[in-house]
Every structure is written in C-alpha cells, then in structure tokens.
Amino acid sequence: MSIISALEATGLRPLGGAADLRPGATLGNATDQGIIGVIAAAVLALPALRGRDWSARIGLAAAVLTTVLSGSRAAILGLAAVVLVLAAAAATTRTIGRARAIVAGAAALCVLGAAAVAIPVARERLFSADTVNGRWLLWDESLKLIAAHPWTGVGPNGFVDAITGFHTLEWAVRVGGTFPPDSPHSWLLQAAAVGGLPLLLTAALLAFLILRSARENIRTAGPGVDGDNLTGAVAAVIAYGLMLLTAFTSPATTPVAAFICGGLVSTSRAAVPHVRPPAKAPPAVRTWRSFPAGTVTSGLFVALGLGLAAPPPTGTP
Incomplete structure (x- = not known):
C-alpha cells in the first residue's frame, strides 16, 4: 500500500x-x-x-x-x-x-x-480549511438531529436521509449536494445519531472498560515481548478513537481495530516454556468479589449496542 x-x-x-x-x-x-x-x-x-x-x-x-x-x-x-x-x-x-x-x-x-x-x-x-468548515457545519446539524431524536436516534443507515431536513442554505452554498454525508464524521455523534443517548453512553462506558482491562493486562504482562505487543495495541486503539472523532467507521478500518482491541482485552496468555506448571491448587471458593462483573457488563453492553443497531422490520414479506 x-x-x-x-x-x-x-x-x-x-x-x-x-x-x-x-x-x-x-x-x-x-x-x-x-x-x-x-x-x-x-x-x-x-x-x-x-x-x-x-x-x-x-x-x-x-x-x-x-x-x-x-x-x-x-x-x-x-x-x-x-x-x-x-x-x-x-x-x-x-x-x-x-x-x-x-x-x-x-x-x-x-x-x-x-x-x-x-x-x-x-x-x-x-x-x-474547506473540509474543516464543512465538518463544523455537519456537526452543528448533527447535534440538531440528535436533539430531535434524543432517546431512539434515527436507526442504522438512517442518517443519510434524516440529515437532509437539517441542512441549511450555508450548507448548500459551501458544501453542495454532490457528496451527501452518511455519517456525522465523529464516532460520538454517530453513536448518538444511530441509537440516541443510550447508545452513546453505552459506547463511552464500553471504551472505558476496554482501556481499564488493557491497563490491567499490561501490568500483568510486565516488560518484554507481551508487554510491548499490548502497549502497541493500546496505542493503536487510543489513536483509532481519536481519529474517529473527525472521521467515520468503515469496513476497511473498523474490523482491523476491533481485532486488535479483542487481543488487547483478552485474558488468555500462551503458556511460557521451560517453566514447570504450578501444583494443582484447591478449588477457589466463589464469592461475590470473584464475580466477573466487568466481563458480564461488557457483554451486556455489546448485546445492547447490537440490539439498538439492528434495523427495524420493514413489514411482513
């Protein structure tokens, strides 16, 4: 490339x-x-x-x-x-x-x-400065669209049609209608436009849980190859989140970032050779402190996000 x-x-x-x-x-x-x-x-x-x-x-x-x-x-x-x-x-x-x-x-x-x-x-x-001015206009109109649908959004793929009702004369003069926007060009606004404030809060909290899990995994790995790989992965994820503040999700980039993010938060580690496995410990007593709250919460948020992003039924075939 x-x-x-x-x-x-x-x-x-x-x-x-x-x-x-x-x-x-x-x-x-x-x-x-x-x-x-x-x-x-x-x-x-x-x-x-x-x-x-x-x-x-x-x-x-x-x-x-x-x-x-x-x-x-x-x-x-x-x-x-x-x-x-x-x-x-x-x-x-x-x-x-x-x-x-x-x-x-x-x-x-x-x-x-x-x-x-x-x-x-x-x-x-x-x-x-042309695209910068266009971004400010698009974000302003996107905020107005979100204010009109704060709790449900306009659904997946609904932005390209819904935003036309919020275009102004200034948009027509500066940007025109050659390339109609199908996204607010910001992942925060995109989440709010698709699923309203519930999806926005879900996405923000999920990002926080991912970074917290990544920090713990880096601490566990310590210095070395695993630590370097995890540090590079968290740098990639943070940069991706920053870049999407002025860009949009795409099938060319999102799967790559999601794959790296999955490896970043995974809890499994390859067995280290030349190290004798520890003696079998007695089964741990499960208490409420050992409940994997972060994992369960992340799974529920992902399920909620998928549910909000699912297109509504178009009618009985």
Missing part, C-alpha cells in the same frame, strides 16, 4: 480514478489509508525499535510513509498520539529512562511535523 501511496503522491493513479480526487491507495479513501497506516505503525513500533527484525522496521517505515502521504489531518494526529502513548509507556516503565523517552518522543514528533510539511500533498491538505 505504501508503494501505491507514493505513486499517487506524484500524481499517478495506478488503480484508476480522476486526478483531482484525493488518493486513497488500495482503500479508496485517504483517511482510511491514513488510519490503517497509524494502526500498523503502532503495532510495529516497539518490535521494530527494540529488536533486530528488519521486516518490522521496513513495515514501520512503510506505515509512517503511508500515513503522511495520505494527507489526512486525523491520521497525522493519530500518529502523533501513538508517539505520545509509546513515549509515556517507556517513561513509566523506565525501560529506557524517562529523559531518553521524552527526548525520543519529542524528536519523533519533530520528524513527523517536518515530513508532513515537506511533502506537498500532505502540506496542501494540512493547510486547507
């Missing part, structure tokens, strides 16, 4: 498409291209920097290049968030020292900023 991104940055279109449209590599959308690049960079960063795996280093360089060439402001912000999360994790665990972690993080941010400004396609996108 990075090779196609580089070709598109020079004005070529190896996959077709008009020259005046934003490039998107194999994903067809520049923001999706950048999001995938950020997720890949987060997962590969620590293995590439701490080990001698050249395939990981090449993959990290390709992921960063793909992100910058996308010209997506959300993706560049997400990559900066990855740098901050990894630097904070290194400083907290004291694997390389707090001072070195701060210096390395600051240097990485400077290189990222310089690359974004030096590459013409990224620089042009960064300093363009």
Whole structure:
C-alpha cells in the first residue's frame, strides 16, 4: 500500500480514478489509508525499535510513509498520539529512562511535523480549511438531529436521509449536494445519531472498560515481548478513537481495530516454556468479589449496542 501511496503522491493513479480526487491507495479513501497506516505503525513500533527484525522496521517505515502521504489531518494526529502513548509507556516503565523517552518522543514528533510539511500533498491538505468548515457545519446539524431524536436516534443507515431536513442554505452554498454525508464524521455523534443517548453512553462506558482491562493486562504482562505487543495495541486503539472523532467507521478500518482491541482485552496468555506448571491448587471458593462483573457488563453492553443497531422490520414479506 505504501508503494501505491507514493505513486499517487506524484500524481499517478495506478488503480484508476480522476486526478483531482484525493488518493486513497488500495482503500479508496485517504483517511482510511491514513488510519490503517497509524494502526500498523503502532503495532510495529516497539518490535521494530527494540529488536533486530528488519521486516518490522521496513513495515514501520512503510506505515509512517503511508500515513503522511495520505494527507489526512486525523491520521497525522493519530500518529502523533501513538508517539505520545509509546513515549509515556517507556517513561513509566523506565525501560529506557524517562529523559531518553521524552527526548525520543519529542524528536519523533519533530520528524513527523517536518515530513508532513515537506511533502506537498500532505502540506496542501494540512493547510486547507474547506473540509474543516464543512465538518463544523455537519456537526452543528448533527447535534440538531440528535436533539430531535434524543432517546431512539434515527436507526442504522438512517442518517443519510434524516440529515437532509437539517441542512441549511450555508450548507448548500459551501458544501453542495454532490457528496451527501452518511455519517456525522465523529464516532460520538454517530453513536448518538444511530441509537440516541443510550447508545452513546453505552459506547463511552464500553471504551472505558476496554482501556481499564488493557491497563490491567499490561501490568500483568510486565516488560518484554507481551508487554510491548499490548502497549502497541493500546496505542493503536487510543489513536483509532481519536481519529474517529473527525472521521467515520468503515469496513476497511473498523474490523482491523476491533481485532486488535479483542487481543488487547483478552485474558488468555500462551503458556511460557521451560517453566514447570504450578501444583494443582484447591478449588477457589466463589464469592461475590470473584464475580466477573466487568466481563458480564461488557457483554451486556455489546448485546445492547447490537440490539439498538439492528434495523427495524420493514413489514411482513
């Protein structure tokens, strides 16, 4: 994907498409291209920097290049968030020292900023205000739509039709009707628009439970390969949540983020070789303190979200 991104940055279109449209590599959308690049960079960063795996280093360089060439402001912000999360994790665990972690993080941010400004396609996108103005208008109209349906939302795939009743003359002049929005371009507003405030609160609480579970798993894993993998995963998930504050869920990016998130919160760990298994302990006495409240609550929230997202019946066939 990075090779196609580089070709598109020079004005070529190896996959077709008009020259005046934003490039998107194999994903067809520049923001999706950048999001995938950020997720890949987060997962590969620590293995590439701490080990001698050249395939990981090449993959990290390709992921960063793909992100910058996308010209997506959300993706560049997400990559900066990855740098901050990894630097904070290194400083907290004291694997390389707090001072070195701060210096390395600051240097990485400077290189990222310089690359974004030096590459013409990224620089042009960064300093363009057209989509920013369109976002503000869309968010304002989305809030009005949510206020009109605060408890039930407009259902899945209902936004594209419902939002037309809230478009203003300013929207028609600035944005037009060529590309009608099918999402508020923010996951918080998207959840509220689909299922109202109940789905928004469910999504926010589920995100909190995921991060809390991830923190506990990282503490349990400790320093080493497992700790690095989990830290990279949590950096990818946090960056994905930040990027979706100005973007929308997509079948090109959401399954990848969900897969990484599932591995992040899983409680199983591979058996460590060369370690004698402990003697069989007597069965633990189950009390209310041992009840897996977090797991059960997360499962109920997922079921509730799926129920709210299910399309209503269209009638008897």
